[in-house]
Amino acid sequence: MGLLSQGSPLSWEETKRHADHVRRHGILQFLHIYHAVKDRHKDVLKWGDEVEYMLVSFDHENKKVRLVLSGEEVLETLQEKGERTNPNHPTLWRPEYGSYMIEGTPGQPYGGTMSEFNTVEDNMRKRRKEATALLGENQALCTITSFPRLGCPGFTLPEFKPNPVEGGASKSLFFPDEAINKHPRFSTLTRNIRHRRGEKVVINVPIFKDKNTPSPFIETFPEDEEAAKASKPDHIYMDAMGFGMGNCCLQVTFQACSISEARYLYDQLATICPIVMALSAASPFYRGYVSDIDCRWGVISASVDDRTREERGLEPLKNNNYRISKSRYDSIDSYLSECGEKYNDIDLTIDKEIYEQLLQEGIDHLLAQHVAHLFIRDPLTLFEEKIHLDDANESDHFENIQSTNWQTMRFKPPPPNSDIGWRVEFRPMEVQLTDFENSAYVVFVVLLTRVILSYKLDFLIPLSKVDENMKVAQKRDAVLRGMFYFRKDICKGGNTMVDGYGKAQHSTEQALEEYALMSIDTIINGKEGVFPGLIPILNSYLENMEVDVDTRCSILNYLKLIKKRASGELMTVARWMREFIANHPDYKQDSVITDEMNYSLILKCNQIANELCECPELLGPAFRKVKYSGSKTDSST
Template structure:
């Protein structure tokens, strides 16, 4: 989670009056940081991960699962027992948007040795066990992307009714304000986005059309004209940030300086590297005055246009005590804009007066059910960055094609059915290519044919004459590295999971959940998930996460069954 300043939050009207001040001083703060660290080189490459958790309560008697609104209390206890007592504690805990959520990270970043890859899963297990030990009876820590009955009546514990009248933060018909984290940033963010829009958030997701789903499927809101106008036939209508801050929007010219083609919650808009410049083929709206200011300060034009693009946005929250700051030693105004751009990648300068280096966040991955899966995806991404640097590989394609890939990726079963643009010749300069065995071969691909449409199976596992595959390239890298036996075994297990999910031999979590619901005895093929179905699904998810049952269709038959008492839920019920 981004900037969490303390203080007295301003209203949207007050925040808007200070918007130019925030942008002006945000740039000055960025320049102070940049000039302080611009000559810093040869830092040790460090990395880490962030896992978001939901707190779930199981009512075994009534077969009901609900989200527990105790995230703030749990977080306070975890921090008091952990980092506040021991700065070297192996875990760190941070708040998230929902009051039923917490975020866990390793206590210290991982370093550059290969053996570090073998510590990721152990640390994730520590996090799960540490937080679970503080939960109440029949409560569990779940790593699921979305709670299936989010927004349905009684989805929280304690139960609260939404407050759609004036005075509520979101005015949602479905999502109570009590489900929002109590830190003033979150409710202020929610309220100010609504005020800025002049209406509630509008999210319309196509409904899963099944055999008995009404067609057309139409929701009615007789007492809410705004909802009636915003909802669409054959879509599920949602009206709050709590449903996910990823809906696209367009800012109209009449109220704003710029017409912006993407929301704050989208894919990146420009590459920052010189070699990526020629692939920046989408329009990049930027503040020209800020861009020129950054150029005059000696910042290269790619980084300058990236920052100038971020700063076309308005600040969404502002605290009265944080208006006037020491720009040489604080960065709240810069982070105010930076941390409210939630794109698939985030380039982060060091905090002022810190030994932390420049950072890049890789943000598009969905959380998985188990620590094994989450570790596999983390290790895969970080290991791939090592291979890119070591082999000097080039995976760049035009950003317009990245945007097209993002649209395909959101479709059901895209991992098996979708075709994605991907670069064919991945060796810089176009002179060589790594084959399926990791060996380099000659390449005479013309520039116009640098990329092609490929399946995920081809991209991950390779296809002769088309693409060598990321897994074979990683395996080749491992063969040439000094790696201890345990670490090599762990990495190969992770790569095997990804290999088999890409090929379809193993299910993704999304597909497994769909099939679980479709095969539930209570499912009426009408797209409705009842309380009991939701309970059964989440109970099964929790059992899988804590290795209390097998799930070979999701994890494979060779998944390690190291049991520990990681949940207070009575799985026998």
């Protein structure tokens, strides 16, 4: 969740008064870091994943499932039994936005050897088992991206009513403040986003039109004029940060050997973000309704959109400095490497004074405009004790802005005076139901970075086309029905790894466009004469590596899952959930998810996650049925 400072949080008006101070000193802190480590080379490849979890409680008698607001207590115990007792503990635990959420990572980063791939799933299993052991009877730890009835009456345990009147953090009609993590950062973020924006956040998700769904589908909010104006026909309306940041995701961070390698990886992976997002689609339901989207990205983007009406272009600029085209949670706006410069075709809003300052300090144009773009944003949280800092040895002001620009990729300078190198974070993936699936997506992305670096692959296309891909990726069944812009020749040098594909294509199609519309099946699995496919390239890479039998078997199993999801032979989690609800005996084809339907779905998800039942349409025969006691709820109930 980014920077977690401790102290006395300031109101938005107080924070606003210090905004220029934070930006000015944030840039000084960045410059100290940059000049200290810009020439640092030969950092070893390290990487790690982040998995976010929800705590749920099953009421088997009444057939209800609710989110348990005990995340802080569970987290405290996990940290006390883990890292505080043993610095080498295999797992680390951190808070997340929802008080029903926790985040788990490996205790130490994974290294550069191929055998590390065979430890990812085992570590995820440890995390699930460790946290589950602390839960009460009939409670479970779930890796679901969005809780289908989030924001419906009584969705939390204990139950709290929303507080839409002034004084609450979110003023939501649906999401109680008690469901927000008690760390002051989270409620302050929620309140200050609303105050800066000048109104509540507005989230409108298209509803899925089933046979008996009202047309037009219209919700009325007579008690709330703001909601009545903001809600749209045929859309599910939501009004709080919790509807976005209260979802779960799966992320991977890589340490590169140098700043130039980090910038190269940042650019190449940015083009992969929409592809992997569509492949990992897992969130089709919102506020008790079936939606017409499969991914959470646009929901989170709207949930933290702090732009004023002026910044959104709805009113003339008067009190603000810029028109800003996107929320601060969105896709990247510029490539960082020299090879990406010619594909930077998005108008970039920057702080010109900061840009000039960075140039004068020896920062190149591409990195300077990247940072100057991030710093058009205001800080959203500030703690009284953290206003005046030692810029040479601290980076809180830089991270204040950096960590609240939530983009598909994040370029991460080393912390001051640390042995950590330049890193990039891959952020678009939706969390999956099982440790096997989550491991598969992590291994796929990490393995792809090895191939990109080893063979100097080039996936770059105009950044505006990546933005178009992001829009397509969120649509229902995008993995099967969507067409995505993708580079045709990724091996300009004619790399023998793909049987001369790059060389042949370059010589015969050099006059044609560098990119074309492709299906995800083509991008992942390849199509003769069109594209070699990422999985065949990864398989070719594996054949040339020394890999022990167990690790090779694990990797191939993971790649098989990705391959079959891309081809449609296996369902995405989103498609599987849709089918489950559509076939539920209580479903009336009206796009409504009742308490009992939600209970049945989450119970089934929990059984699948703990390997207590099979799900071949989701996992296929590649799924290894290794039983372990990982749930406190009786699956036979």
